[in-house]
Amino acid sequence: MNILIATDSYKGSLDSEEVAKYIRKGAGKVFPDAKFQILAIADGGEGTVDSILRKQNGRYETVQVLKPNGGNVQARYGILKNKTAVLEMAAASGLPLVALQDKDVMKATTYGTGQLMKAALDQGCRNLYIGIGGSATNDAGVGMAQALGASFRDRDGKEIGFGGGELERIAEVDLSGMDERLKTTKITVMCDVTNPLYGPEGAAGIYGRQKGATDQQILQLDVGMKHLADLMSEQTKEDNRWEKGAGAAGGLGWGLVVFTGAKLLSGIEAILELVGFEEKCQWADLVITGEGKIDMQSVCGKVIHGISVITTKYQKPLIAVAGSIDDDSSQIYAAGVETMEACVMRPMTIENALEKTKQYLPDAAERIMRAVRVGIQMKEKEAM
Template sequence: MKIVICPDSFKESLPASAAAQAIAEGVREVWPDADCVCLPLADGGEGTLDALVSATGGQLLTRQVQGPLGQPTLARFAVLGDGKTALIEMAEAAGLPLLSPAQRDPLRTSTYGVGELMAAALDLGVTRILLGLGGSATQDGGAGMLQALGARLLDAQGQPLPPGGAALRQLARLQLDGLDPRLARVTVEVACDVDHPLCGPRGSSAVFAPQKGADAAGVALLDAALAHWGAQLAQATGRQVAELPGAGAAGGMGAAALAVFAARLRPGIDWVMDALDFNAALHGADWVISGEGRADGQSAGGKVISGVARRAQAAGVPLLVLAGSLGDGYQALYPLGVRAILPIVPGPVSLAQALDGAAENLRRTARMAAAVWASAGGAHGRLD
């Protein structure tokens, strides 16, 4: 019996490695001798550093940078095993978990610390930067990142803009001639788990700003500010990127990376699965178990579960998903090859109780799923 266990992190509750361990423990209560291959996954956001450093034999490093509100923040980044590739998770310097709910304000938060991490990577002589987008507390379109790397954002009076997405409304001139010249010798690739454009009904502000603390008026203001930012990026670089899929990722940082770095955007889950040689792990597997904190329509659009589903379906291995909760549109996962989706919370509980009990809930639900499979003869064949 071989089972590949490959969850994403359960946000604000369990890292992917702990989630995989809990699932494996539940399975082994039914099949003590099962070959549980634990491959914790990430999609370019939280958990990507740990997954790829482990897979490549890389090195984790730490630098003090500015956090999303300018506060001193210790942020991690990595040099992967080839010694030439830096991996940066933007959420390490500008992520939502760095702020309390009361501090969340996407009109003011900045990605400046992300640019500081990129500069630290350049100091080490890397020739390739992998930039993971996701989990941002920001809606500044990557403007702060560019400022940290030497760009100048000036208002009509020639004064530097203050940090934050709201300030982009006042941008009169974007000057890129001061960018760190070492960027010209570096390839930038971006892991992006969403396909949203920069602005509009499916844009970054409309879809993601509310969870970062913006009310309806703030969403409208930020959407207009990012539309202006997109026009300024096009004028400064000659690249029209606002409508491209992924331009709205991480509060619009995708647009800055596409326009200024000519970055290649790729689903982060593919980065991670390739590094882990995921296809080889599927050989001979009877079952795949993945999961995340909330399964919904977005899960089908480039996140961990959709990536696992594509490869599991191609290999002919059935996939079970364990989810902390089910949201609107989760049924979109079934056509991708997901065999079943099981919520792990046993009954009505508070959010705090659900987060605190995630490990035990995963363990119990995995055990029940294995028991059902065993009773149906799964120990002697595939889940078909």
């Protein structure tokens, strides 16, 4: 039997690789001759670069880039095998990089993110994964494109300045100077929000205030992004403004698609693609997943949901081992999980459960695999 173990972490207790190893320990007691593969899965959020590099034996690179509102910062990104880079735009254009007194979303730029991408290209990377959470910007990715060679000119032919407050001034977009290496580079955007570019649910409408925008500035940003979207739609004959995630990171999601040809994926979809989960799923006879607590959130773009989409596609049975399981499990089953097992077997404090996870997790894996073995035995008797 081929068994693939692909799990999230048990937050506050074990990281995802440790979870997978303890599940394997328990499962191996029941199926000692099985072949196992382990995939430790990150969720695509903050810390994804650290998590992926740790699990994929990558290395860090550091480059000096422009911060959102001026000044420089040393930004880190990761390089994996096969010329693949993993970046977080927050390292270059994130809100924590801006002091409270310097917060000005109208002038904040994603230029540093473009510099980060260029640095990865300079290292020979032709496969970029970019996490775009935690931005300080609302410039629709114009700064990013400027750093990569794009030109945005006003009616007088002058290059516009930085920030979302400049978008209304754009009269001409010239992408002919964009870095030629982008044409042979695959760019995947890890995005966990579904906001369109503008409007009440758009980039500025939902996230502008936390970046310091007033109500009047939010309206101005919306007008500017609509103007730019109209301009680019006319120029490219495509319209991506309503695509899910276009409004992520102040419109950087849209900008990456329109200016660099990137593909928007949910965080977990991108991570599963990055670690080659689909190929490994085809190898497996059984897939085991898990997370600290299984509840309704588990089927809303989290690790278990992303895995279940692929196991369902290939008709592979999926079981889950969790620290705990919420009362209503019906939606979990409907999402493609065949059965579940919780580590906790009796009433106890959270502190006690966390302390003994290393003991309880292999036991839980053994219990559920014993049930799997019973099913196999019954199937064999039916076939006789």
